[in-house]
Amino acid sequence: MEIQITQDLVQKKSITPNDAGCLHYIEDFLTQRGFINETLTFGRVKNLWSVKRNNGPLLVFLGHVDVVPTGPENEWEHDPFSGYDDGTFINGRGTGDMKGGIACFMSALSRIDVDSLNYSIGFLITADEEGPSKDGTVKVVEELLQRNEKIDFCLIGEPSTLETVGDNIRIGRRGSINIELEVLGKQGHAAYPARVDNPIHKVVPFLDKLLKEVWDEGNEHFPPTSLQLTNITAGVGAHNVTPNNLYLKFNLRFSTQISGEAIQEKVENFLKSEGIKHKVSFDINAEPFYSEPKLFTDVVCQSIEDVQGFKTTLSCSGGTSDGRFISKTGCEIVELGPKFETIHKIDEKIEKVELERLTDIYHQILLNLNEETNS
Ligand SMILES: [Zn+2]
Structure with a gap:
């Protein structure tokens, strides 16, 4: 049947x-x-x-x-x-x-x-x-x-x-959260570093923090929370121009040791402590x-x-x-x-x-x- x-x-x-x-x-x-x-x-x-x-x-x-x-x-x-x-x-x-x-x-x-x-x-x-x-x-x-x-x-x-x-x-x-970030800078000539605000340079220390972060240790039932960068784009295509913006997407699969909101708060704090001008959106598409x-x-x-x-x-x-x-x-x-x-x-x-x-x-x-x- x-x-x-x-x-x-x-x-x-x-x-x-x-x-x-x-x-x-x-x-x-x-x-x-x-x-x-x-x-x-x-x-x-x-x-x-x-x-x-x-x-x-x-x-x-x-x-x-x-x-x-x-x-x-x-x-x-x-x-x-x-x-x-x-x-x-x-x-x-x-x-x-x-x-x-x-x-x-x-x-x-x-x-x-x-x-x-x-x-x-x-x-x-x-x-x-x-x-x-x-x-x-x-x-x-x-x-x-x-x-x-x-x-x-x-x-x-x-x-x-x-x-x-x-x-x-x-x-x-596990839970899942999608994060989209736009890093705001100021486009300029690569030869005049004082006159540009390069979002690629800005994002590097932020990414370093993000990737080194231990979100939790997981527990008996769940592996530790993990992050994957899924997209990064910037640049106007020319060698001598620094970009105005950088776009980044990442996703975390998280255990019951942390909530979607706690992840959001941590990411916002990193952005703040690195002094990054930005627009960010969070989509908690599933709680664990x-x-x-x-x-x-x-x-x-x-x-x-x-x-x-x-x-x-x-x-x-x-x-x-x-x-x-x-x-x-x-x-x-x-x-x-x-x-x-x-x-x-x-x-x-x-x-x-x-x-x-x-x-x-x-x-x-x-x-x-x-x-x-x-x-
Ligand atoms: Zn199904």
Whole structure:
């Protein structure tokens, strides 16, 4: 069933922020199983919030149906929206990120009797994860907080696997901040240093400070915060002219030991202490989150071991995810999904056996959680 659902979803061209009928498809499936659906629309983004209420805690499956653009379609081996089955792989945009994960969870759900569970199950599916992420999960979570909806556990089907399904799960993610700086100077003749104010000279000691800064040491779960310069431009093209301005872009991936605001403050202080005339803008596009492993993480780890026979690894690696939004509810979060090797690339695909195994693990999680909540 998971293979068929993956193909059905991939065939809907849901390039972010369009859901292209994916949400309706999932809704239909859930309605048949006694879920109550709600479409929460913010801006031009549709989000699905669907719950099957039983007694006991609430487990939410979090995902997104939107996909990144294909790039040049003629470079794909198979039509990116065909869901083509080549015998080993299902091919297409979104197979790994993350329609495959959604399909596996739906398929796992169809193997159990949801009425007899000792817990409730919710689906929060957005169409704004790959885009600006302004009208998706973040807004739905705000709405749920207002309603005092209590979420206990959250399973995110984002790609997390390194080699073999379930070998790596995520319980947190780093934060990310983009910084754009314009250093202001005064253009002039290279032969008259007293009459120019060279922004390149100005920026060198600043960059030296920036690159030598130890932002934090990281912690048990996160590597130390790191900075990368991503762009630097200046100059008018002539050998004998110093530039008026210099433009610099850099990004930091940061741990839970520091906040986006603290980084901003440090950068502003460096600019001040170096006496740099400037314009600067900060965009904290994600705060980090960390979910303390408790009952649900144990259930996931045990389920992976039951199905795969190995112990998984807990990590906080990777880019950003919507986990940062749902963490505001205080729920316990685990991200477990397929391999991320081909996601966002040309020829994105997922192995059929991977889909089958991931479904087995999700199914086992549903069963094991039922045991743990049986009191
Ligand atoms: Zn994704």
